[in-house]
Every structure is written in C-alpha cells, then in structure tokens.
Amino acid sequence: MSCADSIRMEKLCYSVGGRTILEDFDFRLERGVNRTILGISGAGKTTILKLLLGLLKPTAGRVFIGDQCITGLPESSYMELRKCIAIVFQGGALFDSMTVGENVGYRLLEEGRLSMAEIERVVVEKLSFVGVEQALNLYPAELSGGMKKRVAIARALAADPEYIFFDEPTTGLDPIGVYNIRNLMQRLQAEGKTTLMVTHDLATAFATSDRFTFLHQARMLFEGSEAEIRACDIAEVREFLEPTEQSLFA
Numbered sequence: 001m002s003c004a005d006s007i008r009m010e011k012l013c014y015s016v017g018g019r020t021i022l023e024d025f026d027f028r029l030e031r032g033v034n035r036t037i038l039g040i041s042g043a044g045k046t047t048i049l050k051l052l053l054g055l056l057k058p059t060a061g062r063v064f065i066g067d068q069c070i071t072g073l074p075e076s077s078y079m080e081l082r083k084c085i086a087i088v089f090q091g092g093a094l095f096d097s098m099t100v101g102e103n104v105g106y107r108l109l110e111e112g113r114l115s116m117a118e119i120e121r122v123v124v125e126k127l128s129f130v131g132v133e134q135a136l137n138l139y140p141a142e143l144s145g146g147m148k149k150r151v152a153i154a155r156a157l158a159a160d161p162e163y164i165f166f167d168e169p170t171t172g173l174d175p176i177g178v179y180n181i182r183n184l185m186q187r188l189q190a191e192g193k194t195t196l197m198v199t200h201d202l203a204t205a206f207a208t209s210d211r212f213t214f215l216h217q218a219r220m221l222f223e224g225s226e227a228e229i230r231a232c233d234i235a236e237v238r239e240f241l242e243p244t245e246q247s248l249f250a
C-alpha cells in the first residue's frame with residue numbers, strides 16, 4: 001500500500017448539539033513528525049482524531065489523506081484510504097466477548113488477505129512487541145488497565161499502519177504503566193511510525209512529540225516545537241502548562 005505523506009484538514013468546521021467545536025480549522029500531520037494536540041477538557045481534541053479518521057462528518061471543510069479528499073466519499077472508498085491509520089482509543093475499546101488474540105487478529109481476519117496461520121503469527125508478534133504475549137487467550141475483563149492499553153496498541157499495529165493516533169494513552173495508569181506506553185511510542189517512532197496524540201500528560205507529550213498544537217475555543221491558538229511552546233507567552237497556553245491560583249474554578 002502506498003503511504004500518504006500527510007493527513008490534513010482544510011478550513012474545517014464542526015458543530016454538535018448547537019455548539020461550535022471547530023471553526024475554520026487548518027491542521028496538518030506530516031509523515032515522520034510526531035505531534036501532540038493539547039487543550040483543556042472538552043476543547044475538541046478527540047473530535048479532531050475522529051474527523052481525521054472519517055468517523056465524524058464535518059459541518060464544512062475537507063479532510064485529506066495524502067492527495068485524496070475523503071470528505072463525502074462513500075465508506076467503502078475512504079476505508080481503503082484510511083488503512084494507513086490506526087487509532088488506540090482511550091479505554092482500549094476491546095471487544096469483551098473476544099480473547100486478546102481474537103481482538104488483535106480481528107481486522108486481519110475481516111480483510112481476508114492472510115491465512116489463519118499467518119494471522120496467528122502476526123498476533124503473537126504484535127503481542128510480543130507490546131510485552132503481553134502471555135495474555136493471548138485471556139479475555140479483556142481479566143486484564144489490568146495497563147495491559148488493556150497495550151493490547152489495544154497491539155491491535156492497532158496488526159494492520160501495519162503508518163500513522164497511529166493515541167487518545168489519552170496514559171490516563172489512569174500508574175507510573176510504570178505510563179513509562180511502558182511512553183517507551184512503546186518511542187519504539188514505534190524509531191521504526192518509522194508517525195504518532196498523533198491527544199493527552200493531558202505533558203511529560204509523555206514532551207518525551208514523544210516533535211510538534212504541539214494547542215486548541216482553544218474552536219481555533220488553533222498555538223503550533224510549534226517544545227522549545228517554542230515552553231517559551232510561548234499566550235496567556236491560555238501559559239495557564240495550561242503552569243496553572244496558577246487564577247485558574248482555580250476558571
């Protein structure tokens with residue numbers, strides 16, 4: 001599969017429940033440039049991931065995967081284009097009725113390209129990569145939160161995507177769990193994968209990202225490198241990075 005050199009939004013607007021979440025929003029994720037989207041709770045960060053994946057339809061504007069505009073395409077067409085992207089949802093979104101192995105192999109089985117033996121090989125390889133191969137025959141209910149997240153990453157990797165979206169991957173984990181996820185992201189990046197993360201965990205964001213986007217009131221308030229965001233003097237960005245008493249109950 002040829003790989004898109006970028007995924008982007010052009011002049012995108014999105015409203016839901018009478019509220020404008022994004023307005024004239026331009027955003028670009030370039031291959032090889034790992035990015036984190038920051039912003040207060042409810043700002044619309046997860047919504048951006050879902051719009052880029054085509055899971056939500058914009059009110060106006062367009063989404064591109066490479067040169068191809070996916071907005072308005074029939075599902076069968078954009079599903080093919082979207083194969084270069086995988087997402088790890090916040091809670092893992094594993095199927096409770098399937099074993100870990102079945103969860104990881106599910107998409108490959110649906111595609112029908114590989115034999116059962118090949119799918120089993122991929123499943124074991126991906127579970128080993130994330131360090132939970134011992135959980136192959138367990139059900140999600142039998143796993144800790146950290147193991148669930150790692151299985152969700154193994155599932156995302158099964159189809160060999162170029163871009164991996166992470167929605168708050170470290171939320172709810174203990175420091176060792178956070179370290180594991182951070183380390184996994186860095187290993188994926190070393191293998192050439194491009195990551196796009198939404199998080200409130202600044203330490204993980206700074207450890208795994210080249211560029212930062214700060215979302216505020218439906219617009220991009222800041223875009224830049226770690227050095228630039230640390231030096232940024234926009235009040236909302238400063239307040240987010242270093243909350244003060246003034247932010248109490250704001």
Ligand SMILES: Nc1ncnc2c1ncn2[C@@H]1O[C@H](COP(=O)(O)OP(=O)(O)OP(=O)(O)O)[C@@H](O)[C@H]1O
Pocket residue numbers: 016017021039040041042043044045046047048198
């Ligand atoms: N189906 C819906 N109906 C009404 N409002 C919605 C719907 N889906 C999302 N929203 C609202 O859209 C806004 C953006 O949600 P989103 O999950 O993208 O925010 P977020 O920045 O990722 O937040 P958090 O950091 O808390 O995860 C929120 O205010 C949310 O309440």
